[in-house]
Amino acid sequence: MVIKTNEPSLELDLIDLANLFGQHNLEIEHEMQKTSGKVQNSFTVKNNDNGEIQSFSFSYDLDENLSELEKKSIVKKMVKNHLYQILSKLLKMSLPWGSLTGVRPTKLARDMIEKGQAKEYLVAEALEKGFYVSEDKAKLVANILKNQKCIIRNDNLVDLYINIPLCPTRCLYCSFISHQISALKENAIDEYLDCLEKELNEVKKIVADKAYIIRTVYIGGGTPSVLDEKRLARLLNMVSFAVDEFTVECGRADTITEEKLEIMKSHGVSRISINPQTFCQATLKRIGRPVTNNQVIEAYSKALEKGFVVNMDFIAGLPGERKAIFKKTMQMALELYPHNITVHTLSVKKGAELKWQQEILSEKDVEAMVSLAETMLAENGYKPYYLYRQKNQLKGLENVGYFRDEHVCIFNIDSMEETNTIIGVGAGAMSKRVFNIEKKIERQHNDKFLNDYCQKIDKIIEDKRAFFK
Numbered sequence: 001m002v003i004k005t006n007e008p009s010l011e012l013d014l015i016d017l018a019n020l021f022g023q024h025n026l027e028i029e030h031e032m033q034k035t036s037g038k039v040q041n042s043f044t045v046k047n048n049d050n051g052e053i054q055s056f057s058f059s060y061d062l063d064e065n066l067s068e069l070e071k072k073s074i075v076k077k078m079v080k081n082h083l084y085q086i087l088s089k090l091l092k093m094s095l096p097w098g099s100l101t102g103v104r105p106t107k108l109a110r111d112m113i114e115k116g117q118a119k120e121y122l123v124a125e126a127l128e129k130g131f132y133v134s135e136d137k138a139k140l141v142a143n144i145l146k147n148q149k150c151i152i153r154n155d156n157l158v159d160l161y162i163n164i165p166l167c168p169t170r171c172l173y174c175s176f177i178s179h180q181i182s183a184l185k186e187n188a189i190d191e192y193l194d195c196l197e198k199e200l201n202e203v204k205k206i207v208a209d210k211a212y213i214i215r216t217v218y219i220g221g222g223t224p225s226v227l228d229e230k231r232l233a234r235l236l237n238m239v240s241f242a243v244d245e246f247t248v249e250c251g252r253a254d255t256i257t258e259e260k261l262e263i264m265k266s267h268g269v270s271r272i273s274i275n276p277q278t279f280c281q282a283t284l285k286r287i288g289r290p291v292t293n294n295q296v297i298e299a300y301s302k303a304l305e306k307g308f309v310v311n312m313d314f315i316a317g318l319p320g321e322r323k324a325i326f327k328k329t330m331q332m333a334l335e336l337y338p339h340n341i342t343v344h345t346l347s348v349k350k351g352a353e354l355k356w357q358q359e360i361l362s363e364k365d366v367e368a369m370v371s372l373a374e375t376m377l378a379e380n381g382y383k384p385y386y387l388y389r390q391k392n393q394l395k396g397l398e399n400v401g402y403f404r405d406e407h408v409c410i411f412n413i414d415s416m417e418e419t420n421t422i423i424g425v426g427a428g429a430m431s432k433r434v435f436n437i438e439k440k441i442e443r444q445h446n447d448k449f450l451n452d453y454c455q456k457i458d459k460i461i462e463d464k465r466a467f468f469k
């Protein structure tokens with residue numbers, strides 16, 4: 001689809017929304033006219049397959065007393081809604097998330113409640129009516145908000161994220177920046193740990209100066225558990241905070257040893273992730289992830305013995321998988337009964353698209369897989385507690401984290417809902433300062449690649465000090 005608009009600030013939103021409808025041979029021209037208190041959106045849609053041209057026009061009133069920011073947000077919402085109405089009518093299809101293109105639908109719903117635009121018990125209806133969100137997804141959002149009671153909006157209560165962008169090998173589908181360790185020069189990992197130590201020393205000063213209380217620590221990546229025992233212990237020694245929750249991503253079961261679990265336990269780690277992604281060995285081979293189900297089960301039972309809370313990640317829509325295979329994976333997951341299960345929808349990387357085109361499922365099937373997981377998990381006592389969307393996910397679907405009993409991961413909620421400041425440390429980490437009273441968020445990114453991060457560490461530390469002033 002080709003989209004042109006006379007409002008350049010809206011172009012990307014319109015393109016994002018149109019892309020969610022898939023590939024169609026349409027050319028769309030949008031024109032917005034604003035006269036005092038009135039806005040008109042006109043669209044001309046040309047179908048290049050049959051030459052047909054159709055025109056659509058919508059107008060609405062805009063309250064002149066609103067702030068510029070509020071007006072901008074209404075104008076954006078309306079134009080997306082209008083484009084959604086046209087495309088769903090012409091292509092005879094609806095999207096699960098309606099006209100929403102953003103990453104955080106639950107945050108949007110919370111904002112609507114906090115601004116008095118929707119009552120808590122009517123938030124699902126507000127999403128359906130205001131953004132054409134499907135009934136199922138709107139209910140899912142409402143349900144998730146109920147399960148986020150651990151949120152404490154307090155500018156002094158912060159989370160610490162440490163990024164370890166290292167992996168044993170690269171999985172073909174992966175959309176994260178991470179280095180295969182065998183491709184790094186010999187002392188690169190120790191150099192990286194030296195730099196992390198420097199940055200963490202600065203963080204300790206910031207925490208003391210600002211009287212911050214660190215509520216959770218999350219060491220993610222990548223695969224932090226790929227560090228050998230000595231280096232893992234060195235890393236954990238740098239993180240000497242008493243916290244409510246301490247998570248280490250150990251996604252690849254083949255990196256987990258009894259000794260590493262011991263080291264984590266003795267350093268106060270409370271949660272780990274062991275991620276099968278799928279229990280189908282043929283798929284694992286196809287996606288370049290040389291881990292066996294036995295390795296997952298063994299690592300998981302050792303982790304349970306040591307008393308860790310365990311999360312498992314899965315992906316719906318992996319190339320070559322049909323609903324029956326996915327169902328089997330979910331059944332196995334439920335037999336293992338981890339404390340958390342996170343179900344991702346495949347996000348198709350650019351470049352991967354061509355290679356896997358033949359094997360990637362129809363979007364309708366992926367939607368069915370995602371709802372199957374939701375139903376099976378609910379039947380087994382799991383509840384959804386956080387949700388986010390990524391770019392290029394099949395049919396604009398989402399990732400959902402589920403918990404059983406009381407085992408929500410506070411860090412996941414805080415980072416997706418943007419309710420608390422996050423201090424990000426390491427290559428590719430982002431720091432986010434949340435000002436709850438002023439209702440604003442400031443962000444700062446560290447360099448993405450290991451080399452750049454290590455070379456620029458002194459400047460990164462200086463910038464961090466200024467950012468948290």
Ligand SMILES: C[S@@+](CC[C@H](N)C(=O)[O-])C[C@H]1O[C@@H](n2cnc3c(N)ncnc32)[C@H](O)[C@@H]1O
Pocket residue numbers: 167173174175176221222223249250251252274275277313314315344345346347348349
């Ligand atoms: C940052 S990754 C780290 C996980 C860990 N290294 C592992 O492989 O188990 C977190 C999760 O994102 C998900 N993920 C990665 N690439 C994805 C993609 N292209 N589409 C959907 N989910 C993806 C996977 O489920 C993965 O476990």
Ligand code: SF4
Pocket residue numbers: 166167168169170171174175176178221222223251252
């Ligand atoms: S091990 Fe995890 S982070 Fe690394 S490439 Fe695979 S999915 Fe991505």
